[in-house]
Amino acid sequence: xxxxxxxxxxxxxxxxxxxxxxxxxxxxxxxxxxxxxxxxxxxxxxxxxxxxxxxxxxxxxxxxxxxxxxxxxxxxxxxxxxxxxxxxxxxxxxxxxxxxxxxxxxxxxxxxxxxxxxxxxxxxxxxxxxxxxxxxxxxxxxxxxxxxxxxxxxxxxxxxxxxxxxxxxxxxxxxxxxxxxxxxxxxxxxxxxxxxxxxxxxxxxxxxxxxxxxxxxxxxxxxxxxxxxxxxxxxxxxxxxxxxxxxxxxxxxxxxxxxxxxxxxxxxxxxxxxxxxxxxxxxxxxxxxxxxxxxxxxxxxxxxxxxxxxxxxxxxxxxxxxxxxxxxxxxxxxxxxxxxxxxxxxxxxxxxxxxxxxxxxxxxxxxxxxx
Amino acid sequence: xxxxxxxxxxxxxxxxxxxxxxxxxxxxxxxxxxxxxxxxxxxxxxxxxxxxxxxxxxxxxxxxxxxxxxxxxxxxxxxxxxxxxxxxxxxxxxxxxxxxxxxxxxxxxxxxxxxxxxxxxxxxxxxxxxxxxxxxxxxxxxxxxxxxxxxxxxxxxxxxxxxxxxxxxxxxxxxxxxxxxxxxxxxxxxxxxxxxxxxxxxxxxxxxxxxxxxxxxxxxxxxxxxxxxxxxxxxxxxxxxxxxxxxxxxxxxxxxxxxxxxxxxxxxxxxxxxxxxxxxxxxxxxxxxxxxxxxxxxxxxxxxxxxxxxxxxx
Numbered sequence: 001x002x003x004x005x006x007x008x009x010x011x012x013x014x015x016x017x018x019x020x021x022x023x024x025x026x027x028x029x030x031x032x033x034x035x036x037x038x039x040x041x042x043x044x045x046x047x048x049x050x051x052x053x054x055x056x057x058x059x060x061x062x063x064x065x066x067x068x069x070x071x072x073x074x075x076x077x078x079x080x081x082x083x084x085x086x087x088x089x090x091x092x093x094x095x096x097x098x099x100x101x102x103x104x105x106x107x108x109x110x111x112x113x114x115x116x117x118x119x120x121x122x123x124x125x126x127x128x129x130x131x132x133x134x135x136x137x138x139x140x141x142x143x144x145x146x147x148x149x150x151x152x153x154x155x156x157x158x159x160x161x162x163x164x165x166x167x168x169x170x171x172x173x174x175x176x177x178x179x180x181x182x183x184x185x186x187x188x189x190x191x192x193x194x195x196x197x198x199x200x201x202x203x204x205x206x207x208x209x210x211x212x213x214x215x216x217x218x219x220x221x222x223x224x225x226x227x228x229x230x231x232x233x234x235x236x237x238x239x240x241x242x243x244x245x246x247x248x249x250x251x252x253x254x255x256x257x258x259x260x261x262x263x264x265x266x267x268x269x270x271x272x273x274x275x276x277x278x279x280x281x282x283x284x285x286x287x288x289x290x291x292x293x294x295x296x297x298x299x300x301x302x303x304x305x306x307x308x309x310x311x312x313x314x315x316x317x318x319x320x321x322x323x324x325x326x327x328x329x330x331x332x333x334x335x336x337x338x339x340x341x342x343x344x345x346x347x348x349x350x351x352x353x354x355x356x357x358x359x360x361x362x363x364x365x366x367x368x369x370x371x
Numbered sequence: 372x373x374x375x376x377x378x379x380x381x382x383x384x385x386x387x388x389x390x391x392x393x394x395x396x397x398x399x400x401x402x403x404x405x406x407x408x409x410x411x412x413x414x415x416x417x418x419x420x421x422x423x424x425x426x427x428x429x430x431x432x433x434x435x436x437x438x439x440x441x442x443x444x445x446x447x448x449x450x451x452x453x454x455x456x457x458x459x460x461x462x463x464x465x466x467x468x469x470x471x472x473x474x475x476x477x478x479x480x481x482x483x484x485x486x487x488x489x490x491x492x493x494x495x496x497x498x499x500x501x502x503x504x505x506x507x508x509x510x511x512x513x514x515x516x517x518x519x520x521x522x523x524x525x526x527x528x529x530x531x532x533x534x535x536x537x538x539x540x541x542x543x544x545x546x547x548x549x550x551x552x553x554x555x556x557x558x559x560x561x562x563x564x565x566x567x568x569x570x571x572x573x574x575x576x577x578x579x580x581x582x583x584x585x586x587x588x589x590x591x592x593x594x595x596x597x598x599x600x601x602x603x604x605x606x607x608x609x610x611x612x613x614x615x616x617x618x619x620x621x622x623x624x625x626x627x628x629x630x631x632x633x634x635x636x637x638x639x640x641x642x643x644x645x646x647x648x649x650x651x652x653x654x655x656x657x658x659x660x661x662x663x664x665x666x667x668x669x670x671x672x673x674x675x676x677x678x679x680x681x682x683x684x685x
Contacts, residue, residue, distance in 0.1 A: 089593075
């Protein structure tokens with residue numbers, strides 16, 4: 001039995017269904033990230049776990065106990081808000097201790113708990129300041145301190161890093177990961193940033209329009225997306241989704257990628273998924289991540305299915321650690337990820353290696369994965 | 372000069388135009404300031420003059436021999452109607468009315484604003500719209516219905532007096548006035564607080580809920596401590612309105628020793644026996660105006676700040 005279980009959760013506002021039957025579970029000490037575009041219902045889902053929104057149907061259980069009818073303060077949760085929601089009239093210490101004060105914890109115990117948390121988060125020197133005298137990163141720490149001090153069963157984070165600048169965001173991301181590793185708490189984390197999701201999570205739920213599109217480990221989500229939306233949403237730069245045709249020539253299947261005013265590229269697919277045979281002579285969406293489309297020298301040497309084809313390079317983007325090259329296949333711009341020192345010129349033709357063992361196929365009609 | 376002017380001359384003429392603008396603006400401002408301060412000045416100087424000096428001298432002249440006698444007479448001797456005990460009793464009447472009325476109406480307005488923005492219920496906009504109505508009702512139109520209600524309350528108080536030996540203040544003129552001012556102040560105080568709390572971050576309330584704070588704990592520990600600007604605005608507004616009110620005061624506490632300051636002052640000035648003691652009248656009027664002046668001077672800068680705080684976020 002999982003630690004956090006969300007079972008057939010539905011949420012309606014009038015006739016509008018915001019959450020359409022969510023089923024998610026998380027083991028104790030796990031880190032669940034809810035990720036998706038704006039308006040997908042991820043924050044609403046978090047609020048229902050917190051008890052700040054009522055649910056219409058279903059059940060939320062923590063440690064085997066249904067909590068969906070309990071008051072937020074009785075659920076043994078702590079929440080970090082996007083705006084940090086620090087009480088402006090109280091000092092840092094007052095903010096951290098407010099929950100304990102409300103629960104009638106004696107002052108001496110409160111003091112000890114504040115000191116302990118301040119030590120973990122290194123905010124001891126800030127305890128007597130007001131939130132308005134803190135920087136963004138310090139406020140973020142205080143907000144986490146307020147959550148940590150409760151020692152709850154479940155931590156809820158609502159886009160906690162989105163108000164920080166880019167560098168601080170990376171620092172705090174590592175900090176959160178370290179905190180999770182050292183304290184072993186169970187966390188539910190909402191973000192729209194797929195990199196945060198990939199780096200932090202032990203489990204990811206990709207959401208769209210109030211439905212979980214895919215639920216799994218970061219590697220599963222990244223390597224085996226169940227549909228076009230997940231494939232497109234996770235990963236930066238995004239997965240190349242190229243319209244293609246499946247061709248069969250007796251011995252096996254091959255993928256045909258059209259090119260404007262050039263010979264189409266034909267990639268033989270010896271290890272094609274079983275379902276692909278049904279799409280013979282039909283259109284599919286051929287998905288290949290930029291790192292699976294690279295210069296032949298940089299391609300995985302032990303990759304089981306590498307196919308090389310000459311491609312016309314339109315744009316070259318040196319990004320320092322990598323060089324991105326944009327070519328045109330099937331009428332779409334396709335990004336290849338090359339080594340930083342790859343010698344490549346825009347406007348020329350260069351052989352690119354397709355790692356077909358990492359390629360995925362989607363049905364253009366249903367947008368679902370072809371297995 | 373208009374047709375052919377060199378750039379340099381244009382610049383210099385522009386500069387002088389700006390100077391002229393400044394002179395005109397400051398001149399006008401000074402003129403209006405004098406215009407508005409004139410009555411206050413006349414009141415002040417007259418209140419320190421003897422009657423001889425007033426009858427023979429210039430109204431605007433400074434007093435030759437300043438005397439506090441008119442002030443002392445106004446405070447403790449002047450006749451309001453037939454009783455000659457000065458303004459001090461009526462002054463305290465006003466204080467006893469104004470302080471509870473301001474506190475209660477401000478607190479209830481804050482509570483209304485809190486509920487109307489952070490604990491929304493079905494039909495909250497309708498309730499707010501109806502409360503706003505109180506701001507537009509001419510007070511003359513409610514004089515009679517309110518008198519009926521106050522009469523009923525008074526009879527209820529008498530019943531309680533007979534039954535329990537205590538009337539809980541019902542039927543007392545000061546309590547009546549507090550009640551009336553709270554009821555008719557609520558529309559304004561609710562409006563002020565609702566608009567202020569509309570911009571108040573809701574995540575703070577959510578965080579406090581997760582922390583386990585109750586409805587009133589959130590109100591007292593989170594909302595009120597962060598509402599200082601709007602509290603100051605509301606207190607100034609309510610204080611000046613209630614202190615200066617004459618209509619309700621004369622209708623519901625218009626005679627005897629329960630009169631508030633405004634009614635008593637009217638009676639002092641309207642006394643038709645003997646010589647009109649302008650110096651005493653002016654001193655009495657100054658005493659009547661002093662509390663609102665003090666409130667403005669002490670809290671005035673918060674007033675402007677508070678008005679801005681609602682308009683611009685942050």
